[in-house]
Amino acid sequence: MKRPDKQQSGGDARPLPVQVHLFAGMAAAAGQRQLELQPTVATVAGVRAALAAAAPGIAQLLARSAVAVGGRYATDETPVGPDDEIAIIPPVSGG
């Protein structure tokens, strides 16, 4: 069910602006705690790709990070929308 015209077709596949929250060393490396991305695929994998492109300096740490959507740990397949709170969770060091 390929849809090569998805950029023009509307619906879920259209790029959406999403807000992404950064923490700790990732916020320090990116120089900001929040940024807006336009992932071409509306999933966590799409957010990862858009973030790595927007801030190449954090790509290595991003690869070791989890992503939370709506306050829960998500997988790469988890869908995202403009109203979702998306947070990048680098390796933790509490305790």
Place this chain on the structure above:
Amino acid sequence: MAGVQLVHEPIDATALLAAVAGPAAGANVLFTGTTRQMTGAATTDWLDYEAYEPLARTELERLRAEATDQFGLTGCGIIHRLGRVAIGEVSVAVAVSAAHRREAFAAAEWLLDQLKRQVPIWKREAGPAGMMWVHPESAGRPGGTP
């Protein structure tokens, strides 16, 4: 029964221990993690903790519920401090109560192991070389992502 808390003020660990006590408990274990000055030859001046608070609370509640179920606890409380924590001050306190000591010791250790892997809290170390966030290489992705 005590719950979970993220606080910006000094932790009263004695009060946490008292909060998990009760007539069903025969064993009460209190763990406190404190800011250590020396790690090998490296000096730490202070630590600074940050959390993604909504998810940190959710994860701490989940761990508390799992530990209570898995180890048959009669009481369980977890407090993590955020912001600047001076040398010797408590950054994390875990108190558990159970009928017998083995379950209580095991539950406290399990909770600390899980907290250090799963809960979105990060420390920044301040020392002679400046300040650096700690993102352990060995930790793997939090959240147990396959």
